Amino acid sequence: MRPARRVLLIAVILALILAAAIALRRPPLAVESARVDRGPLLVSVDAEGKTRVRERYVVSAPVSGLLQRIALVEGDRVARGAQVAQIDPLAHTSAVAEAAAQLREWQAQRSGVATLRVKPESQEQARLRVESAIVAAARARAQSAGARAAFDQARRDAARYQRLAAEGAVARRELEQAQLRERTAAEEQAAALLQTRIADSELAIARAASAELRTKNRDPDYLEHVYDARIAAVQAQLDNLRAEAARTAVRAPASGVVLRLLTKSAQYVSAGTPLLELGDPRQLEVVIDVLSQDAAQIAPGDAMAIDAGAAGATLTARVRVVKPSAFTKTSALGVEEQRVNVIGDFDHADAGLGDGYRVEAKIVVWQRRAALRVPVGALFRCGERWCVYAVERARARRRTVTIGRRNDEFAEVRGGLHDGERVILHPADRVGEGARVDAREPAVTPEAR
Amino acid sequence: MSTLDHKLLHDIGASRGQIAAIALVVACGISVFVAMLAAYRSLELSQRAYYRANRFADVFAHLTRAPRALEARIAALPGVATAQVRVISDVSLDVPGREEPATGRLVSVPERARPRLDDLSVRAGRYLQPSDRSQVLVSEAFANANHLHVGSLIGAVINGRLQHLRVVGIALSPEFVYEIHGATDIWPDSERFGVIWMGERALSAAFDMQGAFNDLEVALAPGADEQAVVERIDALLARYGGLGAYGRADQPSHRFLSSELAQLRVSATIVPAIFLGIAIFLLHLLLSRTVGTQRTQIAMLKAFGYGNGAIGLHYVWYGLVIVASGALLGLGAGLWLGWILTRYYGVFFHFPILRFQAGIGLLALTLLLVALAGVAGSLAGVRSAMLLPPAEAMRPQPPARYRPALVERMGLHALLPSPIRMILRNVERAPLKSLLSCAGLALGVATLVVGRSSFDAIDLMLAHQFYVIEREDATIAFDHTVSLRASHELAALPGVIRVEPFRAVPIRVRKGHRSRRIALLALDARATLYRIVDLRGRVLQPPRQGILLNERLAQALGVRPGERIALDVLESARATRSVRVAATVDELIGTTAYMERGAAARLLREGPAISGAYVGVDARERTALEAALKRMPSVANVAFRDRTIANFRSTIAQSLAVSTALLILFATVIAFGVVYNSARIALAEHGRELAVLRILGFTRGEVTLVLLGEQALLTATAIPAGIVAGRAIALSFSAAYSSELYRIPTAVSTTTEAFATLVIAAAAFVCGMLFQRQLAALDLVGALKIGE
Amino acid sequence: MQAQKATPAAVFHVHGVTKIYRMGEVEVRALDGVDLDLYAGEFAVMLGPSGSGKSTLLNIVGGLDVPTSGQVFFRDWELTAADDTALTRYRRHALGFVFQFYSLIPSLTARENVALVTELVRDPMTPEEALKLVGLGDRLDHFPSQLSGGEQQRVAIARAIAKRPAVLLCDEPTGALDSRTGKLVLETLVRVCAELATTTVIITHNAVIADTADRVVNLHNGRVSSVRINTVKRSPAELEW
Known part of the structure; x- marks a missing residue:
């Protein structure tokens, strides 16, 4: 073959090989990308909660009785002191009358007590009797004493005569007389003793009678006290019943709107049955329960973004208080958690929400207005650190980055990336170092109509 | 042996290279045919035997809750031979040695007797006893994947x-030949999903279903109308929250098995057809050339009195011997491949007995096919041999007629x-032959393209x-609908960076009389972790x-955007709504x-509720997260995307490797066959x-350049043509295999x-190189002396 | 011719060449100790019956075959000791062949058949020149199937001489042609060789052709039986066979 032809052939083969090489090259991988930019970054604690009327009044039945059907409906406005419900007063007024009657009875009885008192003459008589009895007893005692002495003497005499008789010093008749005198003395002593006894018992009786009279005098006092007490009691009861009767007209403790009717229909209610809830729905607060570990980051004054789920705009609020103690709650997924309530106030009074509405809240715990931020979809772990793939001249280059706070969309870049650089989103394991990439912004078609 | 037979043997020996090439092509085609058909038969027979022996049900229904007493009424329905009720529930499992939770389908079975329908095949251990409370049987694939054996303990929430x-036995059931979690899954994940059979009483008690059931199976009486029975059952179960009965065709396991079998049948026809077509073409080439070369000999034989018939038959034998040798090789290889293929299927489809059986019928069919191919290929050659006038053979052939090529006529x-x-x-002189050679090579290219494109x-x-x-x-999926909080x-939870909740509801969409059971997925409007991408x-x-409906589904229902359809909610609180597409x-x-999630909540008349969530996870805290979950x-279920991908890939990798190897083998055989034969024949024609x-x-x-240049040109033309053809075939395949459910791109x-x-x-290059060695021995001298 | 004292240089010097074929168990001595010299510019004819070894000798001289023993020199280069590449080069540059059965490439036109060869060498004739030389200047773009036997042979001759070879070897050039065409072809050969002063060797079994040669070599049973100088050369037109 001629040299020229040979050169041509070689050239053709080289061209084919080049074409093959180009054709075989993997096309650049189509990836989604985004720019690192400066912008607001918000780290928030997201939780669910509900709205709550700040001051809520539960109006309960003050008394038991037949509640009349409450005419109010939820949403009605009532002024402070206005009657909101009526409990049938009949039972109460009759109770009042009954109590009043009872009072009068007791009062009458009390006055009757005075007639039971003891007369002063009787008392004096009794006293005299006691005195005379004392004298008689004393006399008897003296006599007894004398009798005893005589007896003792007679006995001594008898004994002496005995001795003498034995000795034969005296005549038997003297002995017998002595003995007779002893015996007589003994009987006299016995009689005197008896007399003493009688006098004593007479004294006791007199005393007892006097005491009895005194006691009898005291009973009416006691009775009067008793009746006084009873009267007082019935009086109190009467006052009570009167008050209750007055309360059968149930009144609103404050102005507000009826939030909930707890008992509507006419029925017997016992005292304390909640009837309705009142409150001012424009004075709302939000109660959000957060995990205790999240609560540690929240402080009063933190901003809150409240979303009620409707198509309406997000409302703003501020944290008023973070409750100091946590409570246990079983989560939606069945796990027990420690949760803390966070109360917040809306910034604007009329939030357009009602009481007890479910809301989603974002409690801002950290924010920066112009943080250097990277989408979290670009981040992945490389060992202990975070990495991204940056797009440099249509190639993917791995970079280690340091990040600060992050939320579920962005992370704050502390190092490793500059403003305006492009990073690959969700690289997964498709992208390798140095791979050729075709980076685009995520394209989202407008919502299908 | 007659002289003609001697000649036959001699001829075969002379062209043994070409014959080997053709025989290989035949062998490839036959091996694929035999392998696939044998696998098909084996699977089908095993399936039939299994279903019969274990009394696989015909109609299935799920419901919310109905009293057991209903069983007798159902059994008494016309068309129903046997009815069986059970309690079924999916629970989260804590499998020892596995970090993330698995999902188990608890199925109740009677303690005292075997189930009337869908009986278990106990593979190890024993069946339940009446005293068992927390003893269970576990499905074999799940047990193997998680290293469970008789006596193991599993935790179930x-x-x-x-x-x-406690596992007392390991079993299989005809309901779960293909063990997938739900109708929307594709791959069985034996590590993360398994079936657990538990005693009726224990299971009912645990779920507060004593005296009740939530799942029904029915065997049809002979000659019964399935649709009628389905309707009767639906009517009966409607007030108990029945979700609609269905037959075997919609039973997930059976459906997969059936479609796989159907695909096997299709493949068993197309691929061998290609190979045999090429083989026929090559045989035709060889035989025509042989007859052409042997003109003189044929003429002589005829001159000496051999009849046309004898000579024709002789060449037919030539063709048959070639294909027969290929067929024998193919048969052997095919049986072996078929055995491997069957075992491979056994990994995904769980039969108690999966026996490889290739019946006599298959062999007979193969031989018939081969014979037909042999005759078809030899036809032209035989015909020309038979028609050759004896006298003409003696004259030297005049130079063949040529014209300037097309390219030259264009002035180049x-x-x-x-x-x-x-x-x-x-x-250009023999355009048909060139075209066919090119086509054969192009088919080889197309085979590679199509084969590999399925993996693409x-x-x-x-x-x-x-x-x-x-x-x-x-x-993350929950076991019941929970509040948005x-x-x-x-x-x-530790390591969770982003959460995007979703609500998933099984529904049925209806337009007129057409309906489909699908799932409704309600997402956040700004969802980024899971997007809808066409x-x-x-x-x-x-x-x-x-x-938002799938396009094909909409077509199947006959509905267009803007129209309304009926939507039946197939959850416990059944409802029907009307919704706009x-x-x-x-x-x-x-x-x-x-x-959108809010819209779905409004549709379902419920507050913000979710069925699960997509989460972004910090890899460093993954273990802590798994433990917490x-x-x-x-x-109920946690699926990490990287594990799912890895599973997918490893499952496919095996079949990819095997398929690729086979494809290369087949395509090489085709290319070799075509190039070698063409070159040999060209050598014979232009040797002088x-x-x-x-x-x-x-x-x-x-000189090699001249000879092989023709082959190179044909190959170079065949490659782009084959790629184009391959693309077209791949397109038609993906259209054919696409259905409402899956679009194969x-x-x-x-x-x-x-x-x-x-x-x-x-x-082609290797073939050419081999050829060059043959060219070296070109007999220069002989060429001069012996004229054509 | 006695005056020619200085002998023209021997283009070929064949020395003791023997060629033995083994066909199964039979040994065939195609050539048996041949000694021969061929001189530059001469028109030589090798005569002999079939089986006399003349074709074998031509093949060996042309570098197509290798003798069992003996040597052949082309000028001062030993043919018989050369390897295949050298032989190919030799055939390319030094030789022209004409065969009995034309051996044109049927897929090339007359001009292209000649061009096939002229592209191989430096300083050839143009194909047009060569074909004009053989009287086929008007049939340049015809395919062999469109040419008669004689025309085909003449194209073969044009092909052979177009590269201005030193030697022209012809194996039964008129063997397949009728006498009239054959004479025409022979005429062409003689004329061309005279014009180009090419050493021409023609093998034939036709003794009549020998009358046009300068020298006639007779081969018999693989040996040179006689070498005769033709004193009276006749022109091909005068021949009858």
Whole structure:
């Protein structure tokens, strides 16, 4: 073959090989990308909660009785002191009358007590009797004493005569007389003793009678006290019943709107049955329960973004208080958690929400207005650190980055990336170092109509 | 043996290279045919035997809850032979040695007797005994994947409490030949999903279903009308929350098995047809050439009195011997391949006995096929041999007629060196032959392209599903619908960066009399971890009003955007709503409809509730997250995307390697066969000229160029043609295999094209190199002396 | 011719060449110790019956075959010791061949058949010149199938001489032609060789042709039986066979 032809052939083969090489090259991988930019970054604690009327009044039945059907409906406005419900007063007024009657009875009885008192003459008589009895007893005692002495003497005499008789010093008749005198003395002593006894018992009786009279005098006092007490009691009861009767007209403790009717229909209610809830729905607060570990980051004054789920705009609020103690709650997924309530106030009074509405809240715990931020979809772990793939001249280059706070969309870049650089989103394991990439912004078609 | 037979043997010996090449092509075709048909038969027979022996049911129904007493009424329905009721529930499992939770389907079985329908085949251990409370049987695939054996303990979160179940047996059931979780799954994940059979009483008690059932199976009486029975059952179960009965065709396991078998049958016809077609062509070439070369001999034989019939038959035998040798090789290889294929299927489809059986019928069919191919290929040659007038054979052949080639007529001949001109004119002289050779090579290329493109398609589907649509790190599913606040709970777990909750509801969409059971997926409007992306890469937002349907599904229902359809909610609180079709989307997998989450809540008349969430995870805290999720009673299933991808890839990798090897083998055989035969024949035809060239002073290389240049030109033309044909065939395949449920994209990557080009070019090149050695021995002297 | 004292240089010097073929168990001695010299510019004819070895000798001299023993020199280069590449080069540059059965490439036109060869060498004739020389200047673009036997042979001759070879070897050039065409071809050969002063060797079994030669070599049973100088050369037109 001629040299020229040979050169041509070689050239053709080289061209084919080049074409093959180009054709075989993997096309650049189509990836989604985004720019690192400066912008607001918000780290928030997201939780669910509900709205709550700040001051809520539960109006309960003050008394038991037949509640009349409450005419109010939820949403009605009532002024402070206005009657909101009526409990049938009949039972109460009759109770009042009954109590009043009872009072009068007791009062009458009390006055009757005075007639039971003891007369002063009787008392004096009794006293005299006691005195005379004392004298008689004393006399008897003296006599007894004398009798005893005589007896003792007679006995001594008898004994002496005995001795003498034995000795034969005296005549038997003297002995017998002595003995007779002893015996007589003994009987006299016995009689005197008896007399003493009688006098004593007479004294006791007199005393007892006097005491009895005194006691009898005291009973009416006691009775009067008793009746006084009873009267007082019935009086109190009467006052009570009167008050209750007055309360059968149930009144609103404050102005507000009826939030909930707890008992509507006419029925017997016992005292304390909640009837309705009142409150001012424009004075709302939000109660959000957060995990205790999240609560540690929240402080009063933190901003809150409240979303009620409707198509309406997000409302703003501020944290008023973070409750100091946590409570246990079983989560939606069945796990027990420690949760803390966070109360917040809306910034604007009329939030357009009602009481007890479910809301989603974002409690801002950290924010920066112009943080250097990277989408979290670009981040992945490389060992202990975070990495991204940056797009440099249509190639993917791995970079280690340091990040600060992050939320579920962005992370704050502390190092490793500059403003305006492009990073690959969700690289997964498709992208390798140095791979050729075709980076685009995520394209989202407008919502299908 | 007669002289003719001697001649036959001699001829065969002379052309043994070419014959070997053709026989190999036949062998390839026959081996594929036999392998696939044998595998098909084996599977089908095993399936039939299994279903019969284990009493696989005909009709299935799920419902919310009905009293057991209903069983008798159902059994008494006309058309029903046997009825069986059970309690079924999916629970989260804590498998020892596995970090993330698995999902188990608890199925109740009677303690005292075997189930009346869908009986178990106990593979190890024993069946339940009446005293068993927390003893269970576990499905074999799940047990193997998780290293469970008789005596193992599994934890199951039943009704919010973790219970420990002891495995007393390992079993298989005809309901779960293909063990997938739900109707929308594609791959069985034996590690993460398994079936657990538990005693009726224990299971009912655990789920507060004593005296009740939530699942029904029915065997039809002979001659019963399935549709009628389905309707009767639906009517009966409607008030118990019946979700609609269905037959075997919709039973997930059976459906997969059936479609796989159907595909096998199709493949068993197409691929062998290609090979045999090429073989017939090559045989035709060889035989025509042989007859042409042997003109003189034939004439002599005829002159000596051999009849046309005898001579014709002789050449028919020639053809038959060639294909027969190929067939024998193919039969052997095919049986072996078929055995391997059957065993491979056994990995995915679980039969108690999967026996490889290739019946006599198959062999007979093969032999018949081969004989037909042999006769078809020999036909032309035989005909010309039989018609040859004896006298003409004696004369030397005049030089063949040539014309300037097309290219030259266009005025380019000055540019072309003589050898190129020779090649071009040779090609044009026998356009049909050149075309057929080119076509044969192109088919080889197309085979490679189509074969590999199916993996390209899978790659594309994988990439589309797991990198474009899904970008979450994990998908968490709850065992019942929970309030939206659960998403905050998830956000507080260790390592969770982002949470996007979703609501998934099984629904039935209806338009007129047409209906389909699909799933409704309600997403956040600004969802980024899971997006709706069509096949062109456009991202769609879930509609705030109306529903987004898959395009093909909409077509099947006969509904267009803007029209309304009826929607039946197939959850416990059944309801029917009317909803507008907002738009359609052309997606890969068409079993899902989409709405925005708030809109779905309004549709379902419920508050914000979710069925699960897509989460972005910090890789460093993954272990802590898995541990935390395991401890949550309401979490039914956790799927990490990277594990799913890895599973997918490893499952495919095996079949990819085997398929690729087979494809290369087949295509090489085809390329070799065609190139070798063409070159040999060209040598036979132009041998004399080539010898003359050598004598004239052309080097060996230059002469080789002339001979092989023709083959090179044909190959070079065949490659792009084959790629184009391959693309077209791949397109038609993907259209054919696409259904309402899955769209198979046509994907032919440049790698595939390069691969096809390389393999064919390499085969042709190697063939040429082998040829060159034969050329070296070109008998220069003889060429001069012996005229044609 | 006695005056020619200085002998023209021997283009070929064949020395003791023997060629033995083995066909199965039979040994065939095609050539048996041939000694021969061929001189530059001469028109030599080798005569002999079939089987006499003349074709074998031509093949060996032309570098197509290798003798069992003996040597052949082309000028001062030993043919028989050369390798295949050298032989190819030799055939390319030094030789022209004409065969009995034309051996044109049927897929090339007359001009292209000649061009095939002229492209191989430096300083050839143009194909047009060569074909004009053989009287086929008006049939340049015809394919062999469109030419008669004699015309085909003449194209073969044009092909052979177009590269201005030193030697022209012809194996039964008129063997396949009728006498009239054959004479025409022979005439062409004689004329061309005279014009180009090419050493021409023609093998034939036709003794009549020998009358046009300068020298006639007779071969018999593989040996040179006689070498005769033709004193009276007749022109081909005068021949009858």
